[in-house]
Amino acid sequence: MIKFFFKKKFRLLNSIQYKYVFKNPYKVQFKKILILGKKNKMKYPRLGISISKKNVKKSVDRNYIKRLIREFFRIYRNKFFMMDFIVIVKKKIYKNKKKIFLNKLKYLWSRYFF
Template identity: 35%
Template structure:
Protein backbone atom coordinates (compact mmCIF):
# COMPACT_ATOMS: atom_id res chain seq x y z
CA UNK A 1 0.00 0.00 0.00
CA UNK A 2 1.23 3.48 -0.88
CA UNK A 3 1.73 5.90 1.99
CA UNK A 4 -0.48 8.95 1.58
CA UNK A 5 0.73 11.28 4.26
CA UNK A 6 2.05 14.82 4.01
CA UNK A 7 5.17 14.93 6.20
CA UNK A 8 7.71 17.72 6.38
CA UNK A 9 9.92 16.03 3.73
CA UNK A 10 7.22 16.60 1.09
CA UNK A 11 7.20 20.39 1.53
CA UNK A 12 9.35 23.15 0.12
CA UNK A 13 10.45 24.97 3.24
CA UNK A 14 13.33 27.34 2.51
CA UNK A 15 13.60 30.33 0.19
CA UNK A 16 16.41 28.46 -1.60
CA UNK A 17 14.00 25.62 -2.42
CA UNK A 18 11.57 28.11 -3.97
CA UNK A 19 14.32 29.99 -5.84
CA UNK A 20 15.57 26.73 -7.32
CA UNK A 21 12.12 26.10 -8.81
CA UNK A 22 11.76 29.69 -10.05
CA UNK A 23 15.14 29.53 -11.82
CA UNK A 24 14.18 27.27 -14.77
CA UNK A 25 10.68 25.89 -14.28
CA UNK A 26 8.41 23.73 -16.38
CA UNK A 27 4.97 25.36 -16.35
CA UNK A 28 1.42 24.10 -16.26
CA UNK A 29 -1.08 26.93 -16.05
CA UNK A 30 -4.73 27.89 -16.05
CA UNK A 31 -6.39 31.27 -15.50
CA UNK A 32 -6.65 30.56 -11.74
CA UNK A 33 -3.47 28.57 -10.97
CA UNK A 34 0.09 28.27 -12.18
CA UNK A 35 2.25 25.25 -11.40
CA UNK A 36 6.02 25.63 -11.68
CA UNK A 37 8.11 22.48 -11.42
CA UNK A 38 11.73 21.43 -11.53
CA UNK A 39 13.40 18.02 -11.14
CA UNK A 40 14.74 17.27 -7.66
CA UNK A 41 17.15 14.69 -6.21
CA UNK A 42 14.91 13.70 -3.30
CA UNK A 43 13.27 10.66 -4.86
CA UNK A 44 9.76 12.04 -4.26
CA UNK A 45 7.74 15.13 -5.24
CA UNK A 46 7.68 18.17 -2.95
CA UNK A 47 5.09 20.94 -2.78
CA UNK A 48 5.32 24.67 -2.11
CA UNK A 49 2.31 27.00 -2.03
CA UNK A 50 2.02 30.69 -2.81
CA UNK A 51 -1.44 32.12 -2.16
CA UNK A 52 -0.92 35.88 -1.93
CA UNK A 53 -3.03 38.25 0.13
CA UNK A 54 -3.44 40.35 -3.00
CA UNK A 55 -5.43 37.50 -4.63
CA UNK A 56 -7.49 36.44 -1.60
CA UNK A 57 -7.87 39.08 1.08
CA UNK A 58 -9.17 36.98 3.96
CA UNK A 59 -7.04 34.39 5.71
CA UNK A 60 -9.90 31.87 5.75
CA UNK A 61 -10.15 32.10 1.96
CA UNK A 62 -6.39 31.59 1.53
CA UNK A 63 -6.38 28.71 4.03
CA UNK A 64 -9.24 26.96 2.19
CA UNK A 65 -7.29 27.02 -1.08
CA UNK A 66 -4.09 25.82 0.60
CA UNK A 67 -5.93 23.05 2.42
CA UNK A 68 -7.51 21.77 -0.81
CA UNK A 69 -4.21 21.93 -2.69
CA UNK A 70 -2.33 20.05 0.05
CA UNK A 71 -5.02 17.38 0.27
CA UNK A 72 -5.05 16.85 -3.49
CA UNK A 73 -1.24 16.65 -3.56
CA UNK A 74 -1.28 14.15 -0.69
CA UNK A 75 -3.60 11.86 -2.63
CA UNK A 76 -1.78 12.20 -5.98
CA UNK A 77 1.86 12.21 -4.80
CA UNK A 78 2.51 8.61 -5.86
CA UNK A 79 1.51 9.45 -9.47
CA UNK A 80 3.72 12.55 -9.74
CA UNK A 81 7.32 12.59 -11.00
CA UNK A 82 10.21 13.48 -8.65
CA UNK A 83 9.90 17.25 -8.93
CA UNK A 84 9.66 20.30 -6.72
CA UNK A 85 6.34 22.02 -7.44
CA UNK A 86 5.32 25.56 -6.55
CA UNK A 87 1.61 26.31 -6.91
CA UNK A 88 0.81 30.00 -7.38
CA UNK A 89 -2.79 31.16 -6.96
CA UNK A 90 -4.08 33.85 -9.31
CA UNK A 91 -7.15 36.06 -9.24
CA UNK A 92 -10.43 34.25 -9.75
CA UNK A 93 -9.46 31.20 -7.70
CA UNK A 94 -11.73 32.24 -4.84
CA UNK A 95 -14.78 31.98 -7.11
CA UNK A 96 -14.23 28.26 -7.77
CA UNK A 97 -16.15 25.68 -5.78
CA UNK A 98 -14.23 22.88 -4.08
CA UNK A 99 -15.20 20.42 -6.84
CA UNK A 100 -14.15 22.81 -9.62
CA UNK A 101 -10.83 23.42 -7.89
CA UNK A 102 -10.23 19.66 -7.50
CA UNK A 103 -10.91 19.09 -11.23
CA UNK A 104 -8.63 21.98 -12.17
CA UNK A 105 -5.71 20.82 -10.04
CA UNK A 106 -6.13 17.22 -11.27
CA UNK A 107 -5.86 18.38 -14.88
CA UNK A 108 -2.77 20.47 -14.05
CA UNK A 109 -1.10 17.48 -12.31
CA UNK A 110 -1.75 15.40 -15.47
CA UNK A 111 -0.35 18.13 -17.71
CA UNK A 112 2.76 18.42 -15.56
CA UNK A 113 3.26 14.65 -15.46
CA UNK A 114 2.95 14.44 -19.28
CA UNK A 115 5.59 17.14 -19.69
CA UNK A 116 8.06 15.23 -17.52
CA UNK A 117 7.29 11.74 -18.80
CA UNK A 118 7.41 12.75 -22.45
Protein backbone atom coordinates in the same frame (compact mmCIF):
# COMPACT_ATOMS: atom_id res chain seq x y z
CA MET B 1 -0.70 -0.27 2.55
CA ILE B 2 0.39 3.14 1.27
CA LYS B 3 0.40 5.89 3.88
CA PHE B 4 -0.71 9.27 2.59
CA PHE B 5 0.77 11.57 5.22
CA PHE B 6 1.96 15.05 4.29
CA LYS B 7 5.22 15.10 6.21
CA LYS B 8 7.75 17.89 6.34
CA LYS B 9 10.01 16.18 3.79
CA PHE B 10 7.29 16.63 1.13
CA ARG B 11 7.28 20.43 1.54
CA LEU B 12 9.45 23.19 0.17
CA LEU B 13 10.55 24.83 3.39
CA ASN B 14 12.93 27.70 2.70
CA SER B 15 13.68 30.38 0.14
CA ILE B 16 16.61 28.45 -1.37
CA GLN B 17 14.29 25.60 -2.30
CA TYR B 18 11.75 28.02 -3.76
CA LYS B 19 14.44 29.87 -5.75
CA TYR B 20 15.61 26.56 -7.21
CA VAL B 21 12.13 25.95 -8.65
CA PHE B 22 11.66 29.55 -9.82
CA LYS B 23 14.87 29.35 -11.84
CA ASN B 24 13.98 27.90 -15.25
CA PRO B 25 10.87 25.82 -14.33
CA TYR B 26 8.40 23.88 -16.44
CA LYS B 27 5.18 25.95 -16.33
CA VAL B 28 1.59 24.82 -16.61
CA GLN B 29 -1.15 27.43 -16.35
CA PHE B 30 -4.92 27.49 -16.51
CA LYS B 31 -6.50 30.91 -16.01
CA LYS B 32 -6.06 31.60 -12.29
CA ILE B 33 -3.72 28.77 -11.28
CA LEU B 34 -0.06 28.33 -12.22
CA ILE B 35 2.03 25.27 -11.38
CA LEU B 36 5.80 25.46 -11.67
CA GLY B 37 7.78 22.24 -11.64
CA LYS B 38 11.43 21.34 -11.71
CA LYS B 39 13.13 17.95 -11.31
CA ASN B 40 14.80 17.27 -8.02
CA LYS B 41 17.42 14.73 -6.99
CA MET B 42 15.30 13.18 -4.26
CA LYS B 43 13.19 10.06 -4.40
CA TYR B 44 9.92 11.89 -3.78
CA PRO B 45 8.08 15.00 -5.02
CA ARG B 46 7.81 18.14 -2.89
CA LEU B 47 5.23 20.92 -2.80
CA GLY B 48 5.27 24.66 -2.17
CA ILE B 49 2.19 26.91 -2.21
CA SER B 50 2.06 30.63 -2.88
CA ILE B 51 -1.18 32.56 -2.43
CA SER B 52 -0.79 36.27 -1.96
CA LYS B 53 -2.96 38.36 0.29
CA LYS B 54 -3.49 40.73 -2.62
CA ASN B 55 -5.23 38.04 -4.67
CA VAL B 56 -7.20 36.25 -1.94
CA LYS B 57 -8.12 38.73 0.78
CA LYS B 58 -9.38 36.59 3.64
CA SER B 59 -6.97 34.31 5.46
CA VAL B 60 -9.76 31.77 5.91
CA ASP B 61 -10.10 31.50 2.13
CA ARG B 62 -6.32 31.29 1.59
CA ASN B 63 -6.00 28.53 4.16
CA TYR B 64 -8.92 26.62 2.68
CA ILE B 65 -7.34 26.74 -0.79
CA LYS B 66 -4.00 25.61 0.65
CA ARG B 67 -5.72 22.69 2.37
CA LEU B 68 -7.34 21.63 -0.91
CA ILE B 69 -4.01 21.80 -2.76
CA ARG B 70 -2.16 19.87 -0.03
CA GLU B 71 -4.87 17.21 0.11
CA PHE B 72 -4.78 16.74 -3.67
CA PHE B 73 -0.99 16.49 -3.61
CA ARG B 74 -1.06 14.09 -0.67
CA ILE B 75 -3.44 11.71 -2.44
CA TYR B 76 -1.72 11.73 -5.86
CA ARG B 77 1.94 12.19 -4.88
CA ASN B 78 2.86 8.59 -5.64
CA LYS B 79 1.93 9.24 -9.30
CA PHE B 80 4.06 12.38 -9.72
CA PHE B 81 7.52 12.52 -11.20
CA MET B 82 10.29 13.28 -8.73
CA MET B 83 9.94 17.03 -8.98
CA ASP B 84 9.56 20.11 -6.84
CA PHE B 85 6.28 21.95 -7.42
CA ILE B 86 5.06 25.42 -6.59
CA VAL B 87 1.35 26.17 -6.96
CA ILE B 88 0.58 29.85 -7.42
CA VAL B 89 -2.98 31.15 -7.21
CA LYS B 90 -3.08 34.38 -9.20
CA LYS B 91 -6.56 35.77 -8.81
CA LYS B 92 -9.68 35.22 -6.77
CA ILE B 93 -10.76 31.61 -6.60
CA TYR B 94 -14.27 30.85 -5.53
CA LYS B 95 -13.91 28.61 -2.51
CA ASN B 96 -17.54 27.47 -2.72
CA LYS B 97 -16.80 25.65 -5.97
CA LYS B 98 -14.51 22.99 -4.54
CA LYS B 99 -15.25 20.44 -7.25
CA ILE B 100 -14.40 22.87 -10.07
CA PHE B 101 -11.16 23.88 -8.34
CA LEU B 102 -10.10 20.26 -7.85
CA ASN B 103 -10.90 19.46 -11.49
CA LYS B 104 -8.67 22.36 -12.60
CA LEU B 105 -5.89 21.09 -10.37
CA LYS B 106 -6.23 17.59 -11.76
CA TYR B 107 -6.15 18.96 -15.32
CA LEU B 108 -3.01 21.00 -14.63
CA TRP B 109 -1.20 18.27 -12.75
CA SER B 110 -2.09 15.67 -15.38
CA ARG B 111 0.93 16.94 -17.30
CA TYR B 112 3.17 15.89 -14.43
CA PHE B 113 1.90 12.35 -13.93
CA PHE B 114 0.41 9.28 -15.68
